[in-house]
Amino acid sequence: MSLTPASDIVGKKPGRGLSGLLLVAIPVFLVCWMVIWPILSAIWRTVWIRNDGGTGSSFSLETYQFFFSDQYSLNNLYVTLWTTAVCAALLLLICIPIALYLRFSTGKLAAYVQGLAIFPMFVPSIILSYALIRVLGPNGTVDLLLNAVSLPKIRSPYLTPWGPVIGLVWDNIPLTVLILVSGLGSVSNQSIEAARDVGAGRIATFWYIILPRISNSILVAISFTVLGLFSAFTLPYVLGPAAPEMMGPFMQRTFRDLNDPVMAITQAVIAFGFCIVFGLFYVRSVAKNRAP
């Protein structure tokens, strides 16, 4: 989809500009009020702090200093970075082979694999959390099966940092596969056959022919993962340990339970900072795709 040049589609009539603006006014206002204003306001409120006496405000970075000197906050940040990195790596490791298979196969079996890979999109993450607890949790189904064949129980990933990793990877498989398959669509069969003809093996073909052409898709997939995971809430909240917790649950607890909105938005701004590169890259690649 692209925004076609307006000159092609509109007779130049006076007054149309105004009615166009009026029609888009409410959604644009909502974006300004509920996206752009909160972000600017969050940055403003965390650097322009009210003085202790409540008399006036002044520039101060004390909430950021607190965050970066508080071991508990830092641990939460580390576990978030660790989870994001591990999930991104696992997703690529799992999804690139699936996407390659889907690109070069046809038939019923490939359709079935594609259906399964996309299916998690239709499983809300809260149902997924519940299912993973029932399967991998203490005395879950895996324990039942192991016990039935007289093997010891697993060390359950539930309430450890691996719990959210498993859930988040499961949840993000569909989009990653779709993005990679779409990227692989631009690799022509001829280029691969040509490489095969001159004797390139499977790995060489992948490394020198396919990978350079899907590198942009891989970057998009990574950006998507980072943006989605860095402040994931539901899965880490339900499956993860109480401490250290990921940034999502940490912000929620600071905001609701500790009743400290300024510290919570400080954490949010820090999360924005870590994701800004990925966010800009994502917007750029979507915009490039949709430009006329």
Add this chain to the structure above:
Amino acid sequence: MARLLVEKRTDWVGIGFAAVLSIIIVFPLLVVFTWSVTNVWRYPSVIPQEFGLRFWQATLARADVWSSITMSLTLATVVTLLSALICLPAAYAFARLDFPGRSILFFSFLAGHAFPKFGLLVAIAAIFLQLNLIGTFWGVVLIQLVGTLLFMIWIPVAAFQSVDRRMEEAARDVGASPARVFWSITLPQAGPTIAAAVLLSFVGTFYETEGAWLIGAPQIRTMPVLMISFINNQPVIQYGAVLSVLLWIPSFVALLFARRVISSGSFARGFGA
């Protein structure tokens, strides 16, 4: 040689993927379904001691379950209607009218997706705190409404742009009024895609958990929020299992409708791939 190439080989790789994905994707959901139709399942037994629908009755007799179902349906309906009301005219304007700042306003709807979502929700919540919107129905409506904007504008814009302009002009030439043209020509052609966008925003809103939890809790309790409290505090496993199955129904409906849209590949391109 040529015969060798067309000769059908067993697709071991495909069988491997199919088997592993079946176990990883389908098995956990089957376990939940089994729990929901189980009356008694004590630890060392691999299959339940007693199947039955006792906990369906017990779950459906709970007042908190019904109030959460009502709340979720009300919220999703209100948000979807409001979203359609403000977004569809805007989409029409973006597709058909020229006005200053058209491109930049069109892409401004991406802004909400360039930031980690929960961080943005916390920033919004801090503003809602000053406006006393925390814990209110309309606070949750607003936050969920913002989440639907991108889909509800971008998808209908594509729908309006794909309508055949020549048919509209032909209708105008034989004297149809603009309203009549819109109603009889434009809407029927753009309708199916717009309906898909509406369905998408209804289902997306229905499952929206994080905004509802951050802004609405504890007063506004939707089904996903109730599910979180079942996971955290409910010792009877079957309640959560039954609620999961109930909760999955809208997704199942969406699955039936969306299959064709998603496998066509244009869906992924929408994400910038």
